[in-house]
Amino acid sequence: MQISGAEILVRCLQEEGVEFLFGYPGGAVLEIYDAIFRQDKFKHVLVRHEQAAVHAADAYSRSSDKVGVALVTSGPGATNAVTGIATAYMDSIPMVVISGQVATPAIGLDAFQEVDMVGITRPCVKHNFLVKDINDLAATIKKAFYIAKSGRPGPVVVDIPKDVTQQSAEFHYPENVHIRSYVPATRGHPGQIKKAINLLLEAKRPYIYVGGGAVQGNAAAEVTELVKSLGLPCTNTLMGLGAYPGSDPQFLGMLGMHGTYEANMAMQYCDVLIAIGARFDDRVISVPSHFLSQPKKIIHIDVDPSSISKRVKVDVPIVGDVKHVLREMLDILRQSGQKPDAGHLAGWWKQIEEWRGHNCLLYTPSTELIKPQYVVEKLYEITGGKAIIASDVGQHQMWAAQYYKFDNPKQWLNSGGLGTMGFGLPAAMGAQLANPDATVACITGEGSIQMNIQELSTCKQYHTPVKVVALNNRYLGMVRQWQEFFYGTRYSESYMDALPDFVKVAEAYGHVGFKIENPSDVEPVLREAFGPALKERLVFLDFRTDQSENVFPMIQNGKGLDQMDLPPHMRDVQQLPFENNRDYGNMC
Amino acid sequence: MRHILSILLENEAGALSRVVGLFSARAYNIDSLTVSTTEDATLSRMTIVTHGSDEVIEQITKQLNKLIEVVKVIDLNESEHIEREMMLIKVRATGKDREEMKRMADIFRGRIIDVTEKTYTIELTGTSDKLGAFIEAIDRAVILETVRTGASGIGRGERVLKI
Numbered sequence: 001m002q003i004s005g006a007e008i009l010v011r012c013l014q015e016e017g018v019e020f021l022f023g024y025p026g027g028a029v030l031e032i033y034d035a036i037f038r039q040d041k042f043k044h045v046l047v048r049h050e051q052a053a054v055h056a057a058d059a060y061s062r063s064s065d066k067v068g069v070a071l072v073t074s075g076p077g078a079t080n081a082v083t084g085i086a087t088a089y090m091d092s093i094p095m096v097v098i099s100g101q102v103a104t105p106a107i108g109l110d111a112f113q114e115v116d117m118v119g120i121t122r123p124c125v126k127h128n129f130l131v132k133d134i135n136d137l138a139a140t141i142k143k144a145f146y147i148a149k150s151g152r153p154g155p156v157v158v159d160i161p162k163d164v165t166q167q168s169a170e171f172h173y174p175e176n177v178h179i180r181s182y183v184p185a186t187r188g189h190p191g192q193i194k195k196a197i198n199l200l201l202e203a204k205r206p207y208i209y210v211g212g213g214a215v216q217g218n219a220a221a222e223v224t225e226l227v228k229s230l231g232l233p234c235t236n237t238l239m240g241l242g243a244y245p246g247s248d249p250q251f252l253g254m255l256g257m258h259g260t261y262e263a264n265m266a267m268q269y270c271d272v273l274i275a276i277g278a279r280f281d282d283r284v285i286s287v288p289s290h291f292l293s294q295p296k297k298i299i300h301i302d303v304d305p306s307s308i309s310k311r312v313k314v315d316v317p318i319v320g321d322v323k324h325v326l327r328e329m330l331d332i333l334r335q336s337g338q339k340p341d342a343g344h345l346a347g348w349w350k351q352i353e354e355w356r357g358h359n360c361l362l363y364t365p366s367t368e369l370i371k372p373q374y375v376v377e378k379l380y381e382i383t384g385g386k387a388i389i390a391s392d393v394g395q396h397q398m399w400a401a402q403y404y405k406f407d408n409p410k411q412w413l414n415s416g417g418l419g420t421m422g423f424g425l426p427a428a429m430g431a432q433l434a435n436p437d438a439t440v441a442c443i444t445g446e447g448s449i450q451m452n453i454q455e456l457s458t459c460k461q462y463h464t465p466v467k468v469v470a471l472n473n474r475y476l477g478m479v480r481q482w483q484e485f486f487y488g489t490r491y492s493e494s495y496m497d498a499l500p501d502f503v504k505v506a507e508a509y510g511h512v513g514f515k516i517e518n519p520s521d522v523e524p525v526l527r528e529a530f531g532p533a534l535k536e537r538l539v540f541l542d543f544r545t546d547q548s549e550n551v552f553p554m555i556q557n558g559k560g561l562d563q564m565d566l567p568p569h570m571r572d573v574q575q576l577p578f579e580n581n582r583d584y585g586n587m588c
Numbered sequence: 589m590r591h592i593l594s595i596l597l598e599n600e601a602g603a604l605s606r607v608v609g610l611f612s613a614r615a616y617n618i619d620s621l622t623v624s625t626t627e628d629a630t631l632s633r634m635t636i637v638t639h640g641s642d643e644v645i646e647q648i649t650k651q652l653n654k655l656i657e658v659v660k661v662i663d664l665n666e667s668e669h670i671e672r673e674m675m676l677i678k679v680r681a682t683g684k685d686r687e688e689m690k691r692m693a694d695i696f697r698g699r700i701i702d703v704t705e706k707t708y709t710i711e712l713t714g715t716s717d718k719l720g721a722f723i724e725a726i727d728r729a730v731i732l733e734t735v736r737t738g739a740s741g742i743g744r745g746e747r748v749l750k751i
Contacts, residue, residue: 122606123613127656130602147656180751181598181659306650309643 002168006035012141022053026073028100031165048454054084056430063431075113086124090417094153103163126154151184152304188320203272204344212239213277220409222326235263246405261360268561290560369546376403392424392448395477422451432464446472456509506540595634620738668744
């Protein structure tokens with residue numbers, strides 16, 4: 001029996017087990033929306049802006065094992081989706097975005113709502129397709145899902161012209177996909193794995209550095225087993241938070257630009273480093289030459305060969321699925337029963353504890369002003385560390401990463417790579433739909449929230465009772481911090497004037513809002529918002545926080561991992577290099 | 589250093605723009621690029637001449653391999669290879685230049701493939717260096733037009749780039 005292209009698409013999505021389709025209708029996708037109307041296997045979530053559809057689908061992926069799917073119309077619908085697609089691309093999130101296109105005979109004629117979606121998204125997708133023949137439609141959708149979730153995951157765009165959705169063809173969904181030019185690596189090279197183990201066992205100051213690849217590659221259990229069984233110190237990147245439990249003593253905190261003192265110092269002064277699904281990016285190691293000025297051997301496990309030796313030349317590259325590779329390492333270690341030298345390790349831990357003893361995340365409490373760090377700490381306490389936290393981008397994002405100790409992978413959702421303001425609320429919504437029983441909070445600022453605040457409406461419609469925790473300092477905080485440090489306190493356009501009354505905004509959308517101005521109210525209001533009475537409601541918490549608070553530690557551009565700007569109580573800490581006391585100069 | 593990369597890729601719409609887009613997005617150099625289908629109509633063979641440090645060339649190779657439509661990439665410089673480029677060059681052939689141009693074409697083993705009262709069009713094949721040398725060897729003032737294909741390369745002996 002022949003069915004329409006739109007019906008074929010809907011059947012394909014059903015075959016893929018799609019549960020939610022995040023989208024927004026328009027001219028080029030009317031046929032598809034009609035087919036959606038006539039089915040009931042998956043639910044469509046009508047967002048208020050296409051960017052939010054893509055962020056919601058992205059977070060649906062991030063917080064589950066499934067592939068998020070978004071549907072947008074041609075032209076402006078498609079271009080609105082681009083920021084969301086680039087966000088997912090930078091963080092390697094599996095996602096399929098279907099965009100409508102003008103009918104094939106009109107392509108290239110500057111038709112109404114025409115845009116070259118395949119061309120526009122080419123640099124920010126794992127792959128994209130333009131389906132010109134209805135007979136290719138089903139196989140293309142199958143390929144799109146396969147490409148999105150295999151290897152190093154990423155978003156895939158499928159652009160479908162309107163006439164293709166209107167034509168008819170037989171539906172046949174292929175069971176398997178074989179793409180001769182695309183064969184992602186799985187098992188690591190056994191010789192390299194042996195080399196890595198030997199290096200690790202000989203190490204005096206071993207360190208494990210875990211990135212988002214371990215979260216996406218479902219390797220958290222293996223990471224934890226490796227770290228625990230060998231008694232090693234471990235750090236997670238911003239994207240890797242939760243891959244190793246944040247509350248465990250072997251965890252040194254996040255590393256990088258706003259990483260902890262101990263995590264960054266250990267990164268600089270370790271002698272054998274294992275990077276697991278991490279990519280040595282600029283926000284993590286800062287300047288490669290400074291990072292390598294302290295000699296160390298580097299083992300790098302990654303599914304993407306192009307991530308290896310991109311910024312830092314490594315000694316033992318292992319290309320493969322991180323879970324597989326770690327399993328093999330663990331098996332070999334278990335059989336041999338070998339451990340790193342206990343004496344060396346004890347010395348290394350002694351040094352680390354000395355670093356950790358400075359308590360770099362200490363902040364000055366206040367009875368008058370709400371400290372943003374305090375809000376995150378209380379949120380952690382009240383949610384028992386179990387909430388899924390979706391974050392926006394800025395100071396609040398860093399405080400969330402520093403003060404909420406994520407014990408589980410897929411619990412922390414943020415735009416780490418692209419740094420997209422406006423990600424938080426739609427992400428929280430997508431995560432809530434993927435995890436209906438979970439407590440989901442969106443940590444945001446008054447700047448970021450206004451970039452997708454219209455989604456309060458979507459949250460109302462689909463009953464996603466997320467809790468919005470806005471750290472409102474009336475500044476674009478991270479911009480203000482940089483202007484304070486590097487631009488002589490000239491706060492150019494970083495002040496948020498004419499703010500709306502967020503309580504009224506929340507209420508106007510049918511939600512509950514609180515404005516919190518006193519530190520003593522923080523805990524009771526959080527308890528109420530996260531308590532049973534408001535469990536089914538979206539609650540908007542407008543915390544008026546200390547305007548002058550800065551994120552510490554901080555590594556300035558061009559500085560090394562051991563050249564951090566430290567919080568006030570650590571200003572007299574001499575950041576002298578470990579062991580050889582070599583002075584690097586330029587210390588803060 | 590100059591490298592010649594040979595790429596086997598799916599003969600599909602958009603595949604070429606993905607390769608070119610990759611080079612511009614990541615700020616890699618393209619000195620020349622040639623592409624055409626192979627004996628298997630589903631595959632295209634591309635030769636890209638680029639230059640960069642060993643690290644950059646390694647990244648280019650890896651990034652190319654990451655493109656879904658790229659089947660295989662080899663760096664021809666890694667072993668013995670043959671390189672050829674073709675040039676069509678139209679020169680003024682009047683007066684004493686007419687004889688001189690004929691002589692130069694012979695020396696470089698070129699062929700004159702079009703003749704008018706005032707011009708010759710010479711077809712010349714060889715390494716890119718040789719074509720450059722020809723341009724250097726003749727009087728710039730007589731050159732009316734040059735068209736170069738960019739280099740094509742192939743491994744020597746048993747070395748074959750195939751699926």
